[in-house]
Amino acid sequence: MYFGEKLKNERKKKDWSQDELAEKLYVSRQSVSKWENGQNYPGIEIIIKISDLFGVTIDELLRSDVDLTEKVIRDSKQLAHPKLKFTFDALFLLGAAMLIIKIVFILLNKFTAVDFAFGSSFFWNFGPLILMVGAWIGSESVKEKYKEE
Incomplete structure (x- = not known):
């Protein structure tokens, strides 16, 4: 039995309309209709809420x-990597911020009499580039891993 048929049968056992079920799940009646019709x-x-409402296991609904x-498997894989993606995004933004700060200091040194010495260390020269490229590579690898799974 397909999910839509199972949902419809369970709803009818409770003698609920699509509207009543939709209210209990906090969704529209159209959503319930599309689920029941397999669209x-x-x-x-929502599957968890349906399981609780009808007293059936999630396994019964999914299988x-x-x-x-x-x-459900695709959705769960998509949610498996958000922290890693957030970390790469934060590293990229940190690199971009460092680059902007460096450019501002260079422009201030060029157009003002004040010498804003921030050093010529490896970190200031290549840090923004390393962070931005590293974060981009990491982000792309996370995307590729998600596509493969």
Whole structure:
């Protein structure tokens, strides 16, 4: 039995309309209709709520429909890497901020009489580039890993 059929049967057992179920799940009636007709699938949060409402296991709901199972797996993989992606984004922004600061200091030194000495260390010369390129490579590898899975 497919998810939509299972949902419809469970809803009818409770003698609920699509509107009533939609209110209980905090979604639109159209969403419930699309789920029941197999045009769309709910996210994992809604699947958990449906499981609780009808007293069926999540396993019963997921294993009833291969497409739904695959969607939940895809969604969970997409959510598996947000912290890593956030770290790479933060590193990229740090590198960009360092580059902007360096450019501002260079312009201030050029157009003012004040000498803003910030050093010519390896860190200031190549740090922004290393951070930005490293973060870009890391971010791309996370994207590729997600695509492969």
